[in-house]
Amino acid sequence: MKVLISRPMTPAVEARARAEFNAEIRKETVPMTRDEMLRALREYDVVVPTLGDQFSAQVFAEVADPRCGLLANFGVGYNHIDVDAAQTVGIAVTNTPGAVTDATADIAMTLLLSTARRAGEGERLVRAGHWQGWHPTQMLGHHVTGKRVGIVGMGRIGQAIARRCHFGFGMQVAYQSRSPKQVDYPAEYVADLTTLAGYVDFLVLAVPGGVETHHLINAQVLETMKPSGILINIARGEVVDEAALIAALQSGQIAGAGLDVYEFEPAVPQALCEMENVTLLPHLGTATEEVRGNMGLMALDNVAAFVAGRPLPNPV
Numbered sequence: 001m002k003v004l005i006s007r008p009m010t011p012a013v014e015a016r017a018r019a020e021f022n023a024e025i026r027k028e029t030v031p032m033t034r035d036e037m038l039r040a041l042r043e044y045d046v047v048v049p050t051l052g053d054q055f056s057a058q059v060f061a062e063v064a065d066p067r068c069g070l071l072a073n074f075g076v077g078y079n080h081i082d083v084d085a086a087q088t089v090g091i092a093v094t095n096t097p098g099a100v101t102d103a104t105a106d107i108a109m110t111l112l113l114s115t116a117r118r119a120g121e122g123e124r125l126v127r128a129g130h131w132q133g134w135h136p137t138q139m140l141g142h143h144v145t146g147k148r149v150g151i152v153g154m155g156r157i158g159q160a161i162a163r164r165c166h167f168g169f170g171m172q173v174a175y176q177s178r179s180p181k182q183v184d185y186p187a188e189y190v191a192d193l194t195t196l197a198g199y200v201d202f203l204v205l206a207v208p209g210g211v212e213t214h215h216l217i218n219a220q221v222l223e224t225m226k227p228s229g230i231l232i233n234i235a236r237g238e239v240v241d242e243a244a245l246i247a248a249l250q251s252g253q254i255a256g257a258g259l260d261v262y263e264f265e266p267a268v269p270q271a272l273c274e275m276e277n278v279t280l281l282p283h284l285g286t287a288t289e290e291v292r293g294n295m296g297l298m299a300l301d302n303v304a305a306f307v308a309g310r311p312l313p314n315p316v
Helices: 010-021 034-041 055-062 083-088 100-117 119-127 156-169 192-198 219-224 242-250 287-306
Strands: 002-005 022-025 045-049 070-072 092-093 147-151 171-178 202-205 230-233 256-259 279-281
Touching: 002 034, 002 083, 010 022, 010 202, 010 279, 010 287, 022 147, 034 055, 045 287, 055 287, 083 092, 092 287, 100 119, 100 156, 100 202, 100 230, 100 256, 119 279, 147 156, 147 192, 156 171, 156 219, 171 192, 219 242
Parallel strands: 002 022, 002 045, 045 070, 070 092, 147 171, 147 202, 202 230, 230 256, 256 279
Antiparallel strands: none
């Protein structure tokens, strides 16, 4: 069976793919074009796509009888794939849950601490040679320990963030999700998002992307946050109305933001780049050798099961 992997992978993943399958690994690091996706559906038995490869309903509609039987997505999020449309033309979709949990939670804490303590601003000051030495009121930030954090989305990643906040920093955890969760640490369920936003010092987004969460954080939600509040987004860029966020930051409506994802990624608005109270990362959520390797191997486990005619380990 012919397998197409849409981006370069870690050496271990590429080695296994070539050893076990008739695999072609695309050299480009940018998303597949429409023509590439159409060709992939027509000429390959399995495609391993990832973030940015927009397998929309329109793409599937253009291939009447696809050769492809599986999209083994590299990543836990699959909002770039229209799963219903894929299944309608007989293509199964899998993902890589679990492998990304801890690394993504770590990045959430990186953003939370960096933004609260002005770490990025401080590093730029030192690198530019403008630091004039310590003094009692230099770059005063926001204390983290003991503060209240609100987590939007209490799945695997949300719970991992909550655990770090509670056990690592003695923070009071509140959260909003579809239903209350059973966890082994104190966590207050708040059903209404705007109530949660106005109640906490840090609002951390850990929801899936997609239609249901598009612009979940809008002007109304931002207006309810404390003036000292900080927004952290490690979910998907489109979960936040970026224009509304910029307006809230520019007006001082909220104190800061830490972002690993962007609404029109990889484009980042110049207005955000110019703000010292915003921490900007290039979508590093799962960017460790171990995690990206595990994600790739999990995707290949799904490919192997498909080739062997076994049940898929991680169907979506």
